[in-house]
Amino acid sequence: MNYLYSLRPSPLYALVCVIPLILLSCGFLALAYYKWPVLCIPAVGCLLIAWYHYLQILFIRYHISAEVLQISSGIFFKQADNLELFRIKDYSITQPFWMQLFRLMNVQLISTDQTSRSVSLRGIPNSDLMDSLRELVQQARLRNHIVEIS
Template sequence: MRHKDDIVLRPACLFAFLKASPLILLAVTLLFLAWWLSPYFILFSLAACGAAWYRILYIRSIRYLIAVEYIRISYGIFCKRIDQAEMFRVKDFIITQSFLFQLFKLMNLTLISTDYTNLIIYLRGVPESDIVDIIRSRVREARRHNNVYEFN
């Protein structure tokens, strides 16, 4: 059940395309080889195209639900998997942006938690926003609500 305060993020289309670009380049190369050498390379080109299409769909199927009390990540096309981490367990935030990500205003957000099953939570290819500040305030609120205090 979702509330009005929940935030849903998805990897950007451009991020999915960038991740599938090596397979797309391979498909185009194999298509040129089919043109010059043998038409049997078309089959390999179609296989590479199918793999690229699947990768784009897989990346676009990822959902990051940032609720008040937890972060839920669901992904998969044929087999769904849902990972969930409590908000009060989030310990640190890391934002990384390559040069291409800076050009297209995308970011990778890494959350480090104290949960043993989800030590590192990756939010990859999300649009650049103030989501870190929102998560930070929700972590503080969840810790205060659950009486969780951190000692260094």
């Protein structure tokens, strides 16, 4: 399939998502150093979980073609979800303060699809994606003769 856009979450976004686990691991290591050496085991466990979660976020791919938005994810077990563009009803962009600093954004797509009413594209680079996506949705609706009735 010929993709117009291929996006993935930023590594910085993935790092921010796992910071609580890293801090928890540091706390366990500090307690292990001063009091109970056995706490090294949960510290290593937290780091392994953080690493897996980091990789899990980095392996997400968002592919946008003229007809379909495909979200593929998974490290060991791959999963691909497709959303027909003509089913997208509404768009929403959220940018917390730290995401604004690093020029990242979260995009929420509301659709009429029964299996995925809401689709999130998280931690993607800030761009003119919404304008392009809006045009692609309108073109897909024209091609499929979709008329919205309120």
